[in-house]
Amino acid sequence: MSKLLIEGGHKLKGKVNISGFKNAAVAIIPASILAGDMCVIENLPSIEDIHVLKEILEYIGAEVELNQEKKMMKVNSSSIEECFAPYELAKRLRASYYLLGAALGRFKKARVAFPGGCDIGTRPIDQHIKGFEALGAKVKIDHGIIHVEAEELKGAEIYLDVVSVGATINIMMAACRAKGKTIIENAAKEPHIVDVANFLNAMGADIRGAGTDVIKINGVEEMKGCTYSVIPDQIEAGTFMIMAAGTGGDVIIDNVIPKHLDPITAKLREMGVEIQEYGESLRVVSNNKFKNVNIKTLVYPGFPTDLQQPISALLSQAEGTSIITETIYEGRFKHVDELKRMGAKIKVEGNVAIIQGVDRLSGAKVSATDLRAGAALVIAGLMAEGVTEIDNVHYIDRGYEAIEEKLLSLGAKIKRVK
Ligand SMILES: CC(=O)N[C@H]1[C@@H](OP(=O)(O)OP(=O)(O)OC[C@H]2O[C@@H](n3ccc(=O)[nH]c3=O)[C@H](O)[C@@H]2O)O[C@H](CO)[C@@H](O)[C@@H]1O
Numbered sequence: 001m002s003k004l005l006i007e008g009g010h011k012l013k014g015k016v017n018i019s020g021f022k023n024a025a026v027a028i029i030p031a032s033i034l035a036g037d038m039c040v041i042e043n044l045p046s047i048e049d050i051h052v053l054k055e056i057l058e059y060i061g062a063e064v065e066l067n068q069e070k071k072m073m074k075v076n077s078s079s080i081e082e083c084f085a086p087y088e089l090a091k092r093l094r095a096s097y098y099l100l101g102a103a104l105g106r107f108k109k110a111r112v113a114f115p116g117g118c119d120i121g122t123r124p125i126d127q128h129i130k131g132f133e134a135l136g137a138k139v140k141i142d143h144g145i146i147h148v149e150a151e152e153l154k155g156a157e158i159y160l161d162v163v164s165v166g167a168t169i170n171i172m173m174a175a176c177r178a179k180g181k182t183i184i185e186n187a188a189k190e191p192h193i194v195d196v197a198n199f200l201n202a203m204g205a206d207i208r209g210a211g212t213d214v215i216k217i218n219g220v221e222e223m224k225g226c227t228y229s230v231i232p233d234q235i236e237a238g239t240f241m242i243m244a245a246g247t248g249g250d251v252i253i254d255n256v257i258p259k260h261l262d263p264i265t266a267k268l269r270e271m272g273v274e275i276q277e278y279g280e281s282l283r284v285v286s287n288n289k290f291k292n293v294n295i296k297t298l299v300y301p302g303f304p305t306d307l308q309q310p311i312s313a314l315l316s317q318a319e320g321t322s323i324i325t326e327t328i329y330e331g332r333f334k335h336v337d338e339l340k341r342m343g344a345k346i347k348v349e350g351n352v353a354i355i356q357g358v359d360r361l362s363g364a365k366v367s368a369t370d371l372r373a374g375a376a377l378v379i380a381g382l383m384a385e386g387v388t389e390i391d392n393v394h395y396i397d398r399g400y401e402a403i404e405e406k407l408l409s410l411g412a413k414i415k416r417v418k
């Protein structure tokens with residue numbers, strides 16, 4: 001088991017390159033099986049979730065070559081005959097459920113055990129099921145396995161009761177191979193929805209409207225392989241912006257799509273952080289003094305829930321009282337008890353965290369309870385006086401490529417120990 005040791009109080013300076021978007025990549029890899037052909041996926045982040053997906057695709061019979069140096073994966077899915085992802089594999093990440101939509105589209109059938117992912121509250125899949133059923137599939141849950149099967153998939157109008165990233169992507173994938181037109185209303189608009197739709201279109205799908213709340217998909221008879229490059233990681237970029245701010249740093253966050261970062265940029269500016277935008281990069285300059293702000297997590301283009309935990313670490317050193325309202329996941333405050341070990345003053349009442357800023361956090365032994373909780377603790381460790389020791393680093397490795405190397409190159413004092 002690895003731990004991260006961080007000596008706080010060092011200003012981050014320099015330039016950091018943002019990797020490919022985890023949440024887009026983990027959908028694009030399963031989506032690649034829709035074609036039954038060779039797909040080349042570029043700009044992949046080197047993170048644990050990608051390795052797990054490689055194992056799953058190989059298990060179901062695909063030929064997969066992952067070139068870490070080139071950040072590229074080749075998937076030849078022509079040899080897959082059916083899709084069964086057992087518990088041991090499916091539970092290792094959330095995105096295993098994308099095999100349902102992709103395999104339903106291609107084979108009209110799939111069996112996938114319930115997915116895993118971060119424990120941040122209840123994560124139902126009723127909207128995925130509603131979408132598959134609307135397309136004509138029968139869905140059965142038996143001994144922890146989700147079975148989907150259709151004689152024929154037919155385009156349908158589907159109104160999502162809840163705006164769901166996963167359900168939007170899953171339905172979009174299955175609908176690519178349905179007969180006729182599917183319309184998803186109240187669809188999610190996150191940047192990775194657009195990226196997955198662009199990838200599917202590059203494979204020959206006919207999807208319009210991704211990025212708005214109405215997505216129209218005309219089913220196609222055939223799809224083909226393609227080469228595609230994943231967009232930069234909005235959440236990794238936001239995390240580094242917060243790290244730069246929290247250390248009173250001056251950092252260029254390179255290889256980003258600044259528009260995707262607008263909700264974070266706006267909040268950091270409100271807190272008094274200076275942010276300049278240049279084409280594909282942002283410069284974050286901070287004087288280490290932060291005004292209190294209120295934040296409500298919302299679907300895109302609102303403030304992303306995935307950055308709620310990281311920014312709460314920063315707010316723990318802001319002037320006065322800040323209030324965070326978490327509207328997406330009721331269990332996303334597990335990091336608060338860990339921040340309290342470091343001297344943060346935070347009270348959680350239901351889905352609201354009331355943060356009373358303190359002058360300085362102090363390094364302590366803490367534990368990552370999930371991916372973004374881990375990121376929050378790294379931020380707290382960088383800001384704190386003394387040494388912070390973070391265990392359960394495997395959560396962080398699920399979603400951040402080479403976090404300590406990137407931080408070391410910016411002047412942080414961080415080391416991984418076994
Ligand atoms: C791999 C991936 O991309 N993960 C992201 C994805 O997760 P994920 O796709 O699982 O999250 P959803 O967008 O589906 O969930 C949003 C909300 O909808 C609810 N819901 C969802 C599906 C459903 O069938 N029924 C239902 O009620 C969930 O409980 C939650 O409250 O979007 C989340 C919200 O931006 C992010 O935190 C995750 O990082």
Ligand SMILES: C=C(OP(=O)(O)O)C(=O)O
Nearest residue numbers: 094095117118306371372
């Ligand atoms: C919650 C997250 O991931 P997942 O949905 O893969 O658990 C995340 O990326 O913050």
